[in-house]
Amino acid sequence: MLITKIYQPSELKTAASELQKGELIAFPTETVYGLGADATNQQAVKRVYLAKGRPSDNPLIVTVASLEMVQQYVAEISSAAKKLIDEFWPGPLTLIFKIKPGSLSKAVTGGLETAAFRMPANEITRKLIELTGVPLVGPSANSSGKPSPTTAQHVFHDLEGRIAGIVDDGPTQVGVESTIIDMSTDQPAVLRPGAVTVVQLEAVLQQPVSSEVHQVGAKEIPKAPGMKYKHYAPDAQVLMVRADQWPAALAWAAKQSEKIGVMAPTEILQQKLPQQCLPFDLGNDVVSASQRLFAGLRNFDDRQKVNWILAAAYPETGLGLAYMNRLKKSSGNQFFK
Known part of the structure; x- marks a missing residue:
């Protein structure tokens, strides 16, 4: 080695x-x-x-x-x-x-x-x-x-x-x-x-740019990384949480018998979290969330082993499009419902 x-x-x-x-x-x-x-x-x-x-x-x-x-x-x-x-x-x-x-x-x-x-x-x-x-x-x-x-x-x-x-x-x-x-x-x-x-x-x-091509078929060769194969996925199942869904998501977490990873904005983590929740702070906006996204997923993969991760979703505009592109792939496109 x-x-x-x-x-x-x-x-x-x-x-x-x-x-x-x-x-x-x-x-x-x-x-x-x-x-x-x-x-x-x-x-x-x-x-x-x-x-x-x-x-x-x-x-x-x-x-x-x-x-x-x-x-x-x-x-x-x-x-x-x-x-x-x-x-x-x-x-x-x-x-x-x-x-x-x-x-x-x-x-x-x-x-x-x-x-x-x-x-x-x-x-x-x-x-x-x-x-x-x-x-x-x-x-x-x-x-x-x-x-x-x-x-x-x-x-x-x-x-x-x-x-x-x-x-x-x-x-x-x-x-x-x-x-x-x-x-x-x-x-x-x-x-x-x-x-x-x-x-x-x-x-x-000064011309339109297409932005709809993010996946290719099983038999196609992708022109760029990230278009075909599974990416960014931790061992735990990630559930994306929209801003208005945090109360329901944390109420669900409170009923679980196992530890739940919570990757959320600072304002959410400042609330009293259920005892089962292990927090990871994504900061105050999508800029800090993008900087910390992969570190958070790795934290719950490598250090604080969990089976579930609740992760903050952001609007898909500007940098939020890149953030959500990665988060959707890491979660298998699964939102908390």
Whole structure:
């Protein structure tokens, strides 16, 4: 079994040398921690799938430190795509492009003629990529299907002994993965909602952006992560609770003989909770709730084992669309009734 090392930001040269040897190193971003491997090394990329237990037709995002890195693999970057890059890079937006034939292995693309690219806002990770000298694949650094990691400790819990190291830069700021927009088609389409909203994208592009494509069929190859397979799911059953349903949900919890996890806004937790309830504070709004969502799910998976989790639902507007996208998948779309 590998010894998984924790690297500090001052040790990036050592972490980069491990990546150059074909090892796997997890890295921080502003969204969640990613699992890095040399995107040009097919064997290293295949090890990412093995480490995560990830289906091989689920394509990987290519994480870059510069636009020049993208241009090595992409035949054409449209004027519309350049507008988005100018506005949102570095940042939590991933763009899908048609790539030059054979420029990336099928292990990266899932066999498609497109690939997804992102330049993270985290300076440490961009420096790591520069030191490595090649782009890195960067799926979330967790066991496939489980809540994404927002701290180095989350990564260590899932992947200890399966990867060479983790660059620790503390908790992430956004907490949900990047927005993915498909720029390989005539009409841009958001395939995964994130911190960059459809309204923001349309304002920059000055054209409509489709936002209805979030799932694909069993026999289709997804263009982006999160469109096909079960995601973000803890062992416990999650029940989403709308704001007006908290009194009924807590009354139900009070009648249970087992402990119930409660992921709720601060104002709900300030009430007197039933004795069976184990609280996890999501803060005062959807911004803090998004930052803490995966940490809360992991808390009740890894530390305070429960069979049921009541989790706050938010209106599906702005960042709430990304938050609810993840929460619906973690709950199997189950609301408290």
